[in-house]
Amino acid sequence: MAIVVSATRMELLNLRKKAKLARKGHKLLKDKLDELMRQFKILISEYEGARQELERELQEAYGEFLFARAAMTEPGLLDALRYPGAEAKVETGTRKIMNLVLPVFGVSIEGRVRNYGVFDTPAELDEALRVYSELLPKIIKLAEQEKAISLLAREIDTTRRRVNALEYKLIPELEEAIRAIRLKLEEMERGNLTRLMKVKEMVEAKRGI
């Protein structure tokens, strides 16, 4: 839809101001998009492969745990794990990329992981829990990375929409409107000039008689 305004010099000035602003905004947003993209690529290169590795390790850990479960009775296992002596704590901080607030997690496991007796649990359980506790920081790291990626991806998406809206919609429309007004004003100018010339001619003709 084209912008409809009355063809006056006032409007022309206003539209020019708007177009200038739009162009400035477009440039800023485009720079922002470039920077987001750059950060995004850095994130991806760090993240790449991390999930595959983690999933593989997790499968192994599950395997260990199944061994432990097989070596114990179900109630025995539940008893051993009923009252966890440890607490997984996550230090949650934030960092900023452009206008985005991204979480930073640092994990620590406090207390005793093996909060059960030595005699009624098999060694497999100890081993499984050791593997699990090594895995947890990696999972938390993955959570941090995936969150950063998804937040950044969304921001890139919306920023690109804005850039495109300015580039292909608003700025061309403004320019079109400016052009239309300028043509109209020039046309009026010419009309005025010919009228003046005609009037002058008529006045001179009258005087000549």
Add this chain to the structure above:
Amino acid sequence: MAQGRVAFIGDADSVLGFRALGVETIVPSESEGAEEAFDRLVREGVSVIMITEDLMDELQEKIDGTVHMAVPSVVVLPGIRGTGRRGEQTIRELIIRAVGVDLMSEEPR
């Protein structure tokens, strides 16, 4: 730096081992389904919520509700019964939507 907690929603076998580490483990049940549990964790300001892949469909709406927030961070993990690579797929789709191409190369397996 604020202190946060970690929670894991999933079936008993996948979740149990993490319990010993002090991760809050939740097995969806009659009294508290996966969705209610998820809502509660978000309300309590848990930093990281792990869920198993098989709960992903059920919780998709809830997960979408947290994507714009810095916390909680939801991470989808394969359950003890194996992986459908769903978590990876989600991230891959996000990247494709944002950039237009798949930046993550398929790892040779």
